[in-house]
Amino acid sequence: MATSRDRRRGSGARRSKDTTPGRRGAGRWFHGGTPGLRPGARLVSATALGIAYTYAMAGAEYSPDWVYVTADEGSARAYASRYVDPFGRTIPGDVYEVRPEVDRPDPDYRHFPKTFRRCRSAVVHRVIATGVVLTPEECARLERSYQVWGDPDSPVWDENGIINPSPQMTENGATREWTEMLRPWLPITDIDGAGKLSCASGRRLAGTGRDPADVLVEVVTALDRDCQITRTGFGRYCCTVCGATPHDEAAAARHQLGDRAVELLTCVHDLASEPLGSLAAAAARRSPDRWDWLPR
Known part of the structure; x- marks a missing residue:
């Protein structure tokens, strides 16, 4: 704790x-x-x-x-x-x-x-x-020296604000790869012992009027960060960063959001299916110019 x-x-x-x-x-x-x-x-x-x-x-x-x-x-x-x-x-x-x-x-x-x-x-x-x-x-920056996972040698955040997975998180499969995808200095009240984010289920958002997907796009900073899709002729898609050519709109959205980020988010939160639609819509609301290829 x-x-x-x-x-x-x-x-x-x-x-x-x-x-x-x-x-x-x-x-x-x-x-x-x-x-x-x-x-x-x-x-x-x-x-x-x-x-x-x-x-x-x-x-x-x-x-x-x-x-x-x-x-x-x-x-x-x-x-x-x-x-x-x-x-x-x-x-x-x-x-x-x-x-x-x-x-x-x-x-x-x-x-x-x-x-x-x-x-x-x-x-x-x-x-x-x-x-x-x-x-x-x-x-979090002010309290970093005193926030530990039950041991003074196990700080909650590293010097860059990345959460060091607790022993409980590690047991539940939440790895450092996952926490590195999250916003630095994320309050530990926003993540549980399995590495799940409270905003993923709408917890702590009641009464705020915010869509959980909008918060996820802010918190999981690895989403929609590295790649950029463009639509070419004949309904084809291409990534202008890495050259990938996704075969359909869903694959293109997943690629721009980040294949590994979506995979880990889905796995950590035990989601039956990838939340591509809601995440892509939230990303488009945040950065319309990056998603102008996606039909509204």
Whole structure:
């Protein structure tokens, strides 16, 4: 299991004059969360605030009874950008330097006990940043050093942002060849233990109005990347890049999308048939000029 969490950590806005440092007051600790706090404010857990909050990632040991802090400012910024308010809305959060009180190791980051801690409460010492907005890629870059497949020597992403298949992915046949076809710095919440992409089944797209095929063409960057089909006389097709001559329209679409990319996508997702029609249509919506040979 990866140690990534994209959720709000318990925090509060109750004021306090108590600025006594915690037991680890000699170090610098940061918290990314509730916006608008000032020095002297006390951070308390979601439970203490009366907020019912459940974290659904399988295997995570998150508890709403604790406030979570980190010695890594970048990680705190990533958490701030993912702050979820009590009404369930994701809004830009703030980053604070804090003084944790009676802290313990964070079990979800058990390999990094000196960097990630949890405590019953903490006091805001200084405001570091406000209204933090980051893309998923920026968050992944900031958190790369601490996102591992159950072992510090098994990072989720390599230095170029390519996902290193987890042991579970490898057991299920999802190889490095497959992950190299995906968008760099893809959030690990978008891929499961079998290497399947959540967007392939429409998960996490409910209410967005987006076609899963449109998202697949964005995420599987190997699709529609290398070859270019043109239609010649007598209904024939030719690739202007490699010279291939597909025998019909379906074969031409598959060739331009990428034979191996389509094959792996179909195999990894256990699809009964190749999703050529929906993928080609999505690619044509994205790059009409590249697909002007395909009849509308």
